[in-house]
Amino acid sequence: MSNLVEIRDLHFAYGSRPILQNLRMDFPRGKLIAVMGGSGCGKTTVLRLIGGQIRAQQGTVKVAGKVVGDLDTEELYGLRRKMGMLFQFGALFTDLSVFDNVAFPLREHTDLPEEIIRDLVLMKLHAVGLRNAHKLKPSEISGGMARRVALARAIALDPELIMYDEPFAGLDPISMGVTANLIRNLNDTLGSTSILVSHDVHETFAIADYVYFMSSGKIVAEGTPAEMRASEDPYVKQFVNAAPDGPVPFHYPGKSLAEDLGLGSPA
Numbered sequence: 081m082s083n084l085v086e087i088r089d090l091h092f093a094y095g096s097r098p099i100l101q102n103l104r105m106d107f108p109r110g111k112l113i114a115v116m117g118g119s120g121c122g123k124t125t126v127l128r129l130i131g132g133q134i135r136a137q138q139g140t141v142k143v144a145g146k147v148v149g150d151l152d153t154e155e156l157y158g159l160r161r162k163m164g165m166l167f168q169f170g171a172l173f174t175d176l177s178v179f180d181n182v183a184f185p186l187r188e189h190t191d192l193p194e195e196i197i198r199d200l201v202l203m204k205l206h207a208v209g210l211r212n213a214h215k216l217k218p219s220e221i222s223g224g225m226a227r228r229v230a231l232a233r234a235i236a237l238d239p240e241l242i243m244y245d246e247p248f249a250g251l252d253p254i255s256m257g258v259t260a261n262l263i264r265n266l267n268d269t270l271g272s273t274s275i276l277v278s279h280d281v282h283e284t285f286a287i288a289d290y291v292y293f294m295s296s297g298k299i300v301a302e303g304t305p306a307e308m309r310a311s312e313d314p315y316v317k318q319f320v321n322a323a324p325d326g327p328v329p330f331h332y333p334g335k336s337l338a339e340d341l342g343l344g345s346p347a
């Protein structure tokens with residue numbers, strides 16, 4: 081099976097601060113691939129490299145066979161049209177109705193007549209169960225519904241690749257489950273490829289085909305959700321079991337408590 085996105089030998093630094101090291105990742109067409117790991121390990125940076133918002137200092141990111149870092153502005157713009165992105169707390173335009181929020185990318189990126197835009201928007205809203213809410217403003221709907229509208233907007237242009245950055249953040253458990261199912265169903269019905277950045281193990285394992293675990297800018301484990309559940313890797317175990325201490329220490333590194341309290345030999 082061919083990969084829609086391929087990352088090879090990737091190194092990335094913000095200034096002199098290394099963020100990603102020696103990454104190799106495959107995102108096969110049609111699959112839903114999760115990228116998991118603690119806060120600040122570099123997950124969002126991976127999405128930004130795929131979207132071409134930033135460029136790697138070393139290594140390659142290929143999307144649909146093209147090296148993203150080599151594209152000029154116009155080519156990048158063309159590539160981005162094939163990508164749908166749902167960012168953390170995917171903010172809606174508060175002054176626009178639900179309908180106009182979803183219509184926005186269609187009006188911005190296509191010359192389609194309004195009657196066609198109307199049908200497309202209603203179909204996308206139907207897919208997320210909110211066709212009948214199309215006249216409402218974001219202030220009149222719940223947080224879970226707003227996330228679904230953002231999802232409808234992200235898929236408005238039938239993207240080949242959909243990237244989700246923490247789509248479950250701030251949602252109640254029911255809305256989380258609804259959003260997770262939608263992400264899986266949309267991937268399958270649109271025939272797209274999805275990248276899901278999340279630290280929510282339960283929802284992510286329920287829908288992902290394959291999982292990459294990152295820590296400090298490196299891939300530390302990868303496999304299917306079942307393989308990850310059975311993994312003996314201490315980092316994966318700590319993450320999957322949400323253990324407060326393990327390879328990721330609870331205490332910020334430094335002096336021991338005994339030293340700080342002047343109690344003699346360091347522990």
Ligand SMILES: Nc1ncnc2c1ncn2[C@@H]1O[C@H](COP(=O)(O)OP(=O)(O)OP(=O)(O)O)[C@@H](O)[C@H]1O
Pocket residue numbers: 094099117118119120121122123124125126
């Ligand atoms: N524009 C920037 N300039 C400098 N450092 C940055 C910039 N953006 C992110 N970083 C740093 O890069 C590291 C990786 O950030 P990134 O957002 O990719 O992490 P993440 O795994 O997505 O974290 P989270 O789950 O908290 O969103 C972090 O330490 C962050 O502080």
